[in-house]
Amino acid sequence: MGVSDHKCLACNAMLKFDPKSQKWICEYCGTEYTLKDFENDEGNKINTKTSKASKVNGYMQYHCPDCGAEIVMDENTAATECVYCGNTAIITERFEGEFEPKRVITFKKTKEEAIEAFCDYKKGKIFMPKDFLNKDNIEKVTGVYIPFFLYDMIVDGKLDVEAMNEKRWTQGDYRYVKKDFFKVLREGTMTFEKIPTDASKKFSDDIMDSIEPFNYDELTKFNSSYMSGFLAEKYDLNSNDLISRAEGRAKQTTRDVLYSDIGGYNSKKIVSYIGNANIQGTPEYVMLPVWMMNVKYEDKIYTMAMNGQTGKFIGNVPVSKAKVAGMWLGLTILLTTIIIFVSLIV
Ligand SMILES: [Zn+2]
Ligand SMILES: [Zn+2]
Structure with missing residues (x-):
């Protein structure tokens, strides 16, 4: 090897x-x-x-x-x-061979920018334990090229919705309620380009979905030299394994767009939805850049990630019980003071 x-x-x-x-x-x-x-x-x-x-x-x-x-x-x-x-x-x-990525988006954000984003994130989190994002943890920030398949797809969607308008009025001793029901049908075709699906079991789908979107105009021909200074994984889920995930996302988006197009009613609910997805061409195998930090805290792993191209940041952090308790105590005292104050005036 x-x-x-x-x-x-x-x-x-x-x-x-x-x-x-x-x-x-x-x-x-x-x-x-x-x-x-x-x-x-x-x-x-x-x-x-x-x-x-x-x-x-x-x-x-x-x-x-x-x-x-x-x-x-x-x-x-x-x-x-x-x-x-x-x-x-x-x-x-x-x-090489089937594992040769066609294209790559190279890192545009530096390690320093990633560290800065982690530090900024820390500022707004008043319940985060003090020792969670210490210097040692922040330095563990690593740039990883993550394997993705990009799917082009056309979805035909058919949505059946029951909508309702309600009118209320009073006449004499009677209160009237008039409900009009409507059967609303919406059909449409949506074209999707480059639906990204991460192809490594090692990375959480939720986190990978959350750091989207990537700007695919910056995809460039793959060369393994781009990997120097970073970590990289090859795919362990192939383009067939991921089809249903990619299709699911496209079908749901189509449904949401059709649903949001129905307006002018007091209420609406979906009766049925059929989405047919057709994949266009061969899914493209690409490498996308992500800055990652995994921090172990009280036996749990917390992952924070930043899109290595756009800088979009997401993370989950532990909540310090002591800090939350302190906050409640503060609130209780404040409320007590107000109550005493009010009763004195009365
Ligand atoms: Zn030199
Ligand atoms: Zn060495």
Whole structure:
């Protein structure tokens, strides 16, 4: 199994992709490289290839070409980092054949911007335990390329709704209620382009859905060199496994659009909905950038994520019981004061 990393031609230090300049920059001497340098790298001077990975007890193991440390990865890891020296190892076979992504959106947001977003997020959370987002946890922020399939789809939707208008009035000793019922039908066709579905079991669907949308105009031809400085996974759910999820999202959107088009009634409820989805062409396999932070707190893992292209941030955090109790105490005292005050006036 081939493991490759990228080395500076001037000083042999490691190269990492820089989201700001969209170039590869040597961390040691500052020499910059562009994609052309990697493409013309016939003698593999920048792309250093090592083939030391071997399978031990179901896990892949290799020796870091820089420091010699032993690195273990699971069967889906496509790019990883040596925990001892920080060198990126790109497992080239996991980006080949059926696993070759067609395109990639490269990281546009830097690690510093991700850390800033995590710190800003922390500010507004008054119930978050103080030690939850400490310096050690924030530094665990990692850039990950996550495998996605993008589906193009046409959905024909047919919605049957019962709507009602109500009128009330009084005449003499009688109160009248008049209810008019309507059967409303809506049919429509919606075209969807690039419905994203994350193709790795490792990442929560909810979180991946929440950091959308990505701007697909910035998709560019895949090159494994973009992975340097980041982690990456290959898919473990293929495009067939994910069809029903992608179809489900498209059908639901179609239903919601048809439903919201029905107006002018006091109430409405769905009687039935039929959505037929037709996939257009072959789903495209792409890599999308996400900054992630997993924090273990009192035996639970909390995940925070930021869209590596747009900066959209989402997270869930633990709630400190002590802080909530303090708040209630504060409220109780305030209420008591007001009650006493009011009774004194009376
Ligand atoms: Zn250098
Ligand atoms: Zn190393």
